[in-house]
Amino acid sequence: MLPIAVDAMGGDRAPGEIVAGARHAAEELGIPVVLVGRPDEMGGTGDLPIIEASEVIAMDAEPGTSVRRMKDSSLVRAAEAVRDGHASAMVSAGNTGATMASALLRMGRIKGISRPAIATPIPVPGSTPTTLLDAGANAECRPEWLVEFAQMGAVYARDRFGIEAPRVGLLSIGEEAGKGSPFVKECWEHLSRPEWVTSAGAEWIGNVEGRDVMTNEVDVIVTDGFTGNVVLKTLEGAMQALIGRLLVAIDTDDVTREAGDTLAPALDEMVSELHPDSVGGALLLGVKGVCVISHGSSSAGAMTNAIKVAAEMVKVDMVGHLTTAAAPQ
């Protein structure tokens, strides 16, 4: 397998945690990795090969302009490495918009896909994650794009989580077909046509609601990138609030604190199961290559997971499967 190109400069904790995560993936898991960025800032890189890139796109930089102007940035070089056959996938915890733009402009779109979408797996207690897309690539969508999201989401859920015929639902505010905004009703019409279901090997289950996201009622949820991103951040906030409140409950008095100590391992397991980092980052689906978008706050562990996911998606040929599913009939 060609190495995974890791943007060593992207992320709130770059390059330290990024390089550490990349080294762990290479040295402990045997995944080939190439670091992309400024070699003199990377610290100890062990035996990892490096693709030099002199520029760094800042976390808050305007994506389009940055990618066009900073041709020697780590993000652009990582995407080019995939395009040119020097790497099998790219992984970045940097500027999300710039990661998308680099991948889109350098790798190009899969035929039949109008717009790439971000697919984010949401942890579900006791079950496989629910894949949510678009989780933020396209703040405004056309109804027909959601059919492409549905196809891509189904392929991803099968390749990533082994779900044979993923159940795909449309996020709305009522389960009946007539419920939702005019946009969602139009999406429903498009999604109810059987062609895409067959080509993607999916099961279309109609409208789902916000309360279904963290349940085993659905495998893939399609929505526009605005709503998807709101859902994602609402969940993040809810988890933080609830875990914070749980710590307050445990901290009531000496007796509850002792009980909390006893429960600590089980609670740690719960938190790590529900933590987005443990599922290993989001994927940009629809470009001609595997592109993993990690959380900006990614630790070394999160980075290792993201690299692992990238390698798995390369091995199963997810991009090939997406290309077949999206091929115009």
Next chain:
Amino acid sequence: MLPIAVDAMGGDRAPGEIVAGARHAAEELGIPVVLVGRPDEMGGTGDLPIIEASEVIAMDAEPGTSVRRMKDSSLVRAAEAVRDGHASAMVSAGNTGATMASALLRMGRIKGISRPAIATPIPVPGSTPTTLLDAGANAECRPEWLVEFAQMGAVYARDRFGIEAPRVGLLSIGEEAGKGSPFVKECWEHLSRPEWVTSAGAEWIGNVEGRDVMTNEVDVIVTDGFTGNVVLKTLEGAMQALIGRLLVAIDTDDVTREAGDTLAPALDEMVSELHPDSVGGALLLGVKGVCVISHGSSSAGAMTNAIKVAAEMVKVDMVGHLTTAAAPQ
């Protein structure tokens, strides 16, 4: 105070739990209540007065048609009681759409308000709740309506939670002004004009994100009814998933189960603090009267809370404050 008109027939657990909650509000809290519905189905109603209504709008009935055709339904009669000065407020756990339609058609709109909106308080650990509106009344909105939602939300947050100058934010997918869908950007333009801020006594804080909902960063969040309803149900689902997962963690073995028993009172307190029922239902803001929309699954306790909220909003003259804030300049 005129009595609170309670729709005895609305809700999954009507009339039993509804009547029990109404009796508790009247007998224990001294709040005047009048029950609306079919007297022979209500069971023991104690000394509570009754407004007879022979029809019941089903939970899943089409709202508009039902309200137009079922003129002797408990919902329509409850709204008429407010309009005709026989009741000071209405409370229902029934069909949400039909409750809105009854209130709107019978009570009428406040001058200056284009569309009533559902305001739902979201529990925030250790702080006053965040008021989210529109939480589902209008699946599609015009940008200028969000200014009205902002005015109403600010008045409500002050009257209900005593927040002197409520911080009002616009739900988006990035904190900067330029972030979001074209619709949200237009809303931002409207909301950035100082007039409404003054008339509502609010503080405009710009864009907020889903992760802010359960924090003390913002008091009122405005959004369209589709996104608001998705957020609400996503939070409901997240709470259920997390509490379910917590019970699994506690159930690991005998030792953790014993620790769980010790923590039970503190955990019960946490769950009830975060439970939507404890905040007492959503309000339909913008109609000429207090209208509380309770969760369909409302228990007697939830109903008592909802009646208490209705009585408080009548006492402080929330509708008068809304009318002043929304009055065309």
